[in-house]
Amino acid sequence: MNDRGADRIRVGLVDDQALFRAGIRMLVSSQADLEFAGEAGNGAEGVLMAARDQPDVILMDIRMPVMDGIQATEKILTAADRSGSAPPRIIVLTTFDLDESATRAIRGGASGFVLKDADPEFLLAAIRTVHAGTAVIAASATRELFEHFDARAAARPDEPPSFASLTSRERDIFLLAARGLSNSEIAAGEYLSEATVKTHISRILAKLSLRDRVQLVVFAFEHRLTV
Numbered sequence: 001m002n003d004r005g006a007d008r009i010r011v012g013l014v015d016d017q018a019l020f021r022a023g024i025r026m027l028v029s030s031q032a033d034l035e036f037a038g039e040a041g042n043g044a045e046g047v048l049m050a051a052r053d054q055p056d057v058i059l060m061d062i063r064m065p066v067m068d069g070i071q072a073t074e075k076i077l078t079a080a081d082r083s084g085s086a087p088p089r090i091i092v093l094t095t096f097d098l099d100e101s102a103t104r105a106i107r108g109g110a111s112g113f114v115l116k117d118a119d120p121e122f123l124l125a126a127i128r129t130v131h132a133g134t135a136v137i138a139a140s141a142t143r144e145l146f147e148h149f150d151a152r153a154a155a156r157p158d159e160p161p162s163f164a165s166l167t168s169r170e171r172d173i174f175l176l177a178a179r180g181l182s183n184s185e186i187a188a189g190e191y192l193s194e195a196t197v198k199t200h201i202s203r204i205l206a207k208l209s210l211r212d213r214v215q216l217v218v219f220a221f222e223h224r225l226t227v
Contacts, residue, residue, distance in 0.1 A: 011058075011059065038055065057127050089131060109211055112126065113138075134184070134198070173201065178220035
């Protein structure tokens with residue numbers, strides 16, 4: 001089983017374009033804190049790669065032959081849950097920012113999305129961000145994505161029963177995290193240590209049965225728990 005506390009972040013890549021894979025492999029390998037763990041040319045191969053190479057973070061193209069990135073994401077995370085192993089963080093790669101497939105991938109468990117033509121430094125920062133689990137990649141863009149494809153009625157839905165299990169303090173932290181604030185930003189605004197904020201976030205995710213912070217943002221949006 002891969003140890004997330006290892007010195008270097010192991011990165012896997014699933015994309016059907018060989019030239020793109022070569023570029024990402026070189027970029028990741030150039031970083032002292034990153035290690036290129038493996039690659040695959042379609043979603044089906046990506047599922048096998050994830051099981052074999054145990055990457056910490058997977059960059060997952062959405063549109064591929066044989067099996068797309070949405071199906072592959074769900075299969076990889078389901079397999080990790082069944083085995084009891086630590087699931088990889090999955091960042092979906094898309095060619096345009098308002099991509100409905102990206103919303104489906106995030107609902108399926110992906111930890112965020114990045115445009116395929118993003119600056120290399122942004123992609124590297126995204127890998128480090130999802131691995132650390134202390135912030136959401138491009139939080140405002142994530143909210144915009146879900147707002148654009150929200151087909152539900154405008155009426156506020158009933159508050160989910162699990163939300164009632166949060167303490168008053170946890171609700172405050174939840175609302176700040178749902179706006180996309182990082183642990184350090186929440187800590188500064190609430191006069192708390194980052195360690196305390198991290199503990200609160202972990203408890204909130206556990207109580208709401210959420211995988212990570214981007215799932216928290218989606219949960220808040222879908223239940224109209226923030227503005």
